Amino acid sequence: xxxxxxxxxxxxxxxxxxxxxxxxxxxxxxxxxxxxxxxxxxxxxxxxxxxxxxxxxxxxxxxxxxxxxxxxxxxxxxxxxxxxxxxxxxxxxxxxxxxxxxxxxxxxxxxxxxxxxxxxxxxxxxxxxxxxxxxxxxxxxxxxxxxxx
Amino acid sequence: xxxxxxxxxxxxxxxxxxxxxxxxxxxxxxxxxxxxxxxxxxxxxxxxxxxxxxxxxxxxxxxxxxxxxxxxxxxxxxxxxxxxxxxxxxxxxxxxxxxxxxxxxxxxxxxxxxxxxxxxxxxxxxxxxxxxxxxxxxxxxxxxxxxxx
DNA sequence: CTCATTGCAAAGATTTTGCATCACC
DNA sequence: GGTGATGCAAAATCTTTGCAATGAG
Numbered sequence: 001x002x003x004x005x006x007x008x009x010x011x012x013x014x015x016x017x018x019x020x021x022x023x024x025x026x027x028x029x030x031x032x033x034x035x036x037x038x039x040x041x042x043x044x045x046x047x048x049x050x051x052x053x054x055x056x057x058x059x060x061x062x063x064x065x066x067x068x069x070x071x072x073x074x075x076x077x078x079x080x081x082x083x084x085x086x087x088x089x090x091x092x093x094x095x096x097x098x099x100x101x102x103x104x105x106x107x108x109x110x111x112x113x114x115x116x117x118x119x120x121x122x123x124x125x126x127x128x129x130x131x132x133x134x135x136x137x138x139x140x141x142x143x144x145x146x147x148x149x
Numbered sequence: 150x151x152x153x154x155x156x157x158x159x160x161x162x163x164x165x166x167x168x169x170x171x172x173x174x175x176x177x178x179x180x181x182x183x184x185x186x187x188x189x190x191x192x193x194x195x196x197x198x199x200x201x202x203x204x205x206x207x208x209x210x211x212x213x214x215x216x217x218x219x220x221x222x223x224x225x226x227x228x229x230x231x232x233x234x235x236x237x238x239x240x241x242x243x244x245x246x247x248x249x250x251x252x253x254x255x256x257x258x259x260x261x262x263x264x265x266x267x268x269x270x271x272x273x274x275x276x277x278x279x280x281x282x283x284x285x286x287x288x289x290x291x292x293x294x295x296x297x298x
Numbered sequence: 299c300t301c302a303t304t305g306c307a308a309a310g311a312t313t314t315t316g317c318a319t320c321a322c323c
Numbered sequence: 324g325g326t327g328a329t330g331c332a333a334a335a336t337c338t339t340t341g342c343a344a345t346g347a348g
Contacts, residue, residue, distance in 0.1 A: 005302050005347050026337080041305045046338060048303090064211035064264070066313075067337065080256060091256050099245070103267050107229060107240050112269035115213070118252050120261035154322050154327050175313080190330045195313060197328090215338075216312065 001055070009033070009040055010048045017058055017072030023079070023088040025067045063088055063117050082122035084129075091118060150204070158182070158189055159197045166207055166221030172228070172237040174216045212237055212266050231271035233278075240267060 012033050017024075024032075030045045049070055053060040059071040063081040069088050071079075078091045096116070104111045121129065153159075161182050166173075173181075179194045198219055202209040208220040212230040218237050220228075227240045245265070253260045270278065 002302080003348095007303060007347085009304075039305065041307090042337095043306080043339075044304055047340095050339095060213075062211055062213035062215070064209075066211070066215070066217070068215070078252070080252070080258065080260070082258070083261075089256075089258075091252055093248075093252060093255060096248070099242075099265075100267065103227070103229070103240055103242060106242060107238075107267070108272040109229065109231070109238075110270040110275050111229070111267050112232075114265060114267045116248075116263060116265045118249070118256070118260050118263045121259040123257040126259050151327080152323095156322080156328055158329075176311090188330065190332090191312095192314075192331080193329055196315095199314095 004051070004055075007048075009037055009044055010051070012036055013045065013048050014052060014057060014072065017070055020072065021090060023061060023069040023071050025069055027067075029070065061088060061117075062115075064119075078116050078118065080118045080120070080122070082125055083119055084121055084125040087122055087124075089122060153200070153204075156197075158186055158193055159201070161185055162194065162197050163201060163206060163221070166219055169221065170239060172210060172218040172220050174218055176216075178219065210237060210266075211264075213268075227265050227267065229267045229269070229271065231274055232268055233270055233274040236271055238271060 013029060016029060016032060026042070026045055026049055029049070030040070030042050033040055033045065049058070049060070049068075052058040053070070056074060059074055061069040061071055061079060063069060063079065065081075065086050073090070076095045078093050080089045080091045081087075082089070096114075100111050100114060103114070162178060165178060165181060175191070175194055175198055178198070179189070179191050182189055182194065198207070198209070198217075201207040202219070205223060208223055210218040210220055210228060212218060212228065214230075214235050222239070225244045227242050229238045229240045230236075231238070245263075249260050249263060252263070
């Protein structure tokens with residue numbers, strides 16, 4: 001593995017991620033780092049995120065919204081992806097490395113690990129959804145016949 | 150949900166996926182469908198893949214290589230992603246919906262499901278890797294000291 | 299001095315979209 | 324006939340890369 005040289009930009013990116021729990025995308029990281037490094041380029045952000053992820057100092061999450069998210073916390077934990085607001089939250093669960101064994105028995109090849117994402121509706125969106133349903137059924141209580149028109 | 154009208158293109162895409170087990174990307178699907186529909190556009194392929202996935206007739210897989218893969222088999226099963234050749238294979242495991250319950254107990258929000266990918270080295274790459282290692286250690290058997298130089 | 303890193307800009311790769319036309323029902 | 328679907332092309336997103344200049348060891 002190639003030797004790293006210190007860079008203030010890389011340090012800033014790592015510190016920024018360590019201070020957040022919302023798993024930002026490269027773009028969001030870029031816009032925040034720019035407050036301290038107005039000249040930093042998006043390419044530099046991407047290069048450093050790759051480097052750090054390669055070295056296991058941060059995690060790269062691909063949760064299905066076609067934009068990688070990054071996690072400064074590398075301790076074992078799982079993630080939840082809200083299909084409504086696209087937010088990514090942490091989810092503490094006992095480590096399930098055991099399922100790698102189960103998979104190994106069913107698979108010809110070397111299983112090194114797994115990625116597991118839960119999905120659904122996060123607390124905030126769930127609350128919002130219920131409120132909307134209530135107000136909808138109120139404003140429409142005399143128009144229910146229109147539902148099947 | 151909006152009513153669908155039949156289209157030969159959509160049918161062809163669905164049939165194509167049903168006949169494969171290698172979870173091709175939109176681009177690969179496009180290039181094959183083009184053999185039967187020389188004028189089909191990539192946009193049409195994407196639109197139909199989205200439609201079919203939305204309706205649960207196919208699966209959309211995001212395995213971390215920044216390109217969606219598609220699976221014509223919607224019966225419950227899991228997937229393995231080879232980090233060397235980027236191939237996606239099926240992996241039959243007993244359904245683990247039970248872990249949704251475990252997650253629900255740890256999470257404020259509605260958990261609707263999970264996606265689980267195993268990763269590692271597939272059988273073909275594993276074999277190839279071993280062959281390369283053997284030939285490497287043969288050509289280098291008198292140069293082992295250089296490993297820590 | 300050497301080589302990793304940066305900023306910038308251009309290019310790549312993947313996916314979405316506006317619009318006129320076509321096809322299904 | 325009405326509206327969903329298509330083909331085409333342009334654009335939107337996200338990510339990578341070539342290159343000359345800069346910075347760390």
